[in-house]
Amino acid sequence: MPTVALRRAPSRRRYLAREIPPAYRPKPFNEMWTGELLIHGDNLEALRWLRNQPAVSQKVRLVYIDPPFGTRQLFTVTAQRMATISRGNGGQLAYRDDVSGETYLRFLRGRFEAIRDLMVDGGAIYVHIDCKVGHYVKCLLDDVFGPENFINDITRIKCNPKNFSRNGYGNVKDMVLFYKKSGGQMIWNNVRQPVRIAMNDQRFRRAEQNGRRYTTTPLHAPGETVNGETGRMWRGLRPPPGRHWRYSPSALDELDRRGLIEWSSTGNPRKKMYADDAVRAGAKVQDVWVYKDPQNPRYPTEKNLEMLEFIVENSSRPGDIVLDAFCGSGTTLMAARALGRRWIGIDNSPVAISTVKARLLDCVMYDLIAEARMASHGYVG
Numbered sequence: 001m002p003t004v005a006l007r008r009a010p011s012r013r014r015y016l017a018r019e020i021p022p023a024y025r026p027k028p029f030n031e032m033w034t035g036e037l038l039i040h041g042d043n044l045e046a047l048r049w050l051r052n053q054p055a056v057s058q059k060v061r062l063v064y065i066d067p068p069f070g071t072r073q074l075f076t077v078t079a080q081r082m083a084t085i086s087r088g089n090g091g092q093l094a095y096r097d098d099v100s101g102e103t104y105l106r107f108l109r110g111r112f113e114a115i116r117d118l119m120v121d122g123g124a125i126y127v128h129i130d131c132k133v134g135h136y137v138k139c140l141l142d143d144v145f146g147p148e149n150f151i152n153d154i155t156r157i158k159c160n161p162k163n164f165s166r167n168g169y170g171n172v173k174d175m176v177l178f179y180k181k182s183g184g185q186m187i188w189n190n191v192r193q194p195v196r197i198a199m200n201d202q203r204f205r206r207a208e209q210n211g212r213r214y215t216t217t218p219l220h221a222p223g224e225t226v227n228g229e230t231g232r233m234w235r236g237l238r239p240p241p242g243r244h245w246r247y248s249p250s251a252l253d254e255l256d257r258r259g260l261i262e263w264s265s266t267g268n269p270r271k272k273m274y275a276d277d278a279v280r281a282g283a284k285v286q287d288v289w290v291y292k293d294p295q296n297p298r299y300p301t302e303k304n305l306e307m308l309e310f311i312v313e314n315s316s317r318p319g320d321i322v323l324d325a326f327c328g329s330g331t332t333l334m335a336a337r338a339l340g341r342r343w344i345g346i347d348n349s350p351v352a353i354s355t356v357k358a359r360l361l362d363c364v365m366y367d368l369i370a371e372a373r374m375a376s377h378g379y380v381g
């Protein structure tokens, strides 16, 4: 694994070359920045350091973060880590989630502001949070990114139904708050959900002479248009009360000319939708996602890789920089690499860092914590 290191401070005392651990030989940022960088350190410090690096400052296109949720718990990894990651006091400490209340929100605010400063105008940020603190975090994000830049509060189904004995509904969801940084065009690749239509699907029981199966859908939608053209008469017909035409009269004429409107025997027009077109187009993704987390995680609270691949694919382009400042086991970084994006991951947990190194074998790692330790002995980064 390539490593990065320190240059010697000009003062203090003279160190012999052999006293400098080889892992900490000096290297400027641009030499270590190959497009992938894993930083071991406190993320606020790391984000501020990155702000001084022109190669990445204000160039981050997509951020996904999954910070601690203020649960007042310790997350540990036991010897049989694949099977028994626990939330108790036994095992090796992976990370502490022991800050709560106002201190927790202050902690997050500082990170949100530092992240925003690294993002390109129009960059996207997804903040994964639970329902206990999520509403407070939304207020913070409104403050830092502006309420006008809020895009979605996504409900994420995280696990199978639960059968708690306590009085209350089973909690199977958490939330992902999606914002953009103001000022620029946001990347939106409109990735669609796959659609499958069975041969015996009753909705598509009609067929053209050439065998193309289709269904029909109303040409009008809820809501009255008072003055606009979609509220007007078309071919002698008004939209039903309380509804408006989905298309302008000229667009309706064009659909009819192309044979895409089916007229019933009573003169009611409906739009044809072909099964093969529907499969080809896929479906618009909605704001409830089902991405259950791994049953046997490598790391506590490890997230679903497919969810991260979807986010990266939809909100960035190949070559863009993706940042995860609470990267844990590196799920975001895995997705970014698989999709040809550049990435920066930050975590202050040695367990997280070694998990990422095991998943992304040849990644470049910069150790800000070791650097601080070395600096206190007379060396600076």
Ligand SMILES: C[S@@+](CC[C@H](N)C(=O)[O-])C[C@H]1O[C@@H](n2cnc3c(N)ncnc32)[C@H](O)[C@@H]1O
Binding pocket: 041, 042, 043, 044, 066, 067, 068, 094, 095, 096, 299, 300, 301, 302, 303, 304, 325, 326, 327, 328, 329, 330, 331, 332, 346, 347, 348, 349, 352
């Ligand atoms: C919920 S986990 C992230 C899990 C990750 N999404 C995954 O898929 O593996 C939160 C991570 O934030 C890290 N973390 C907490 N406070 C931090 C800080 N101040 N600086 C850097 N990392 C921090 C923890 O060590 C932990 O790994």
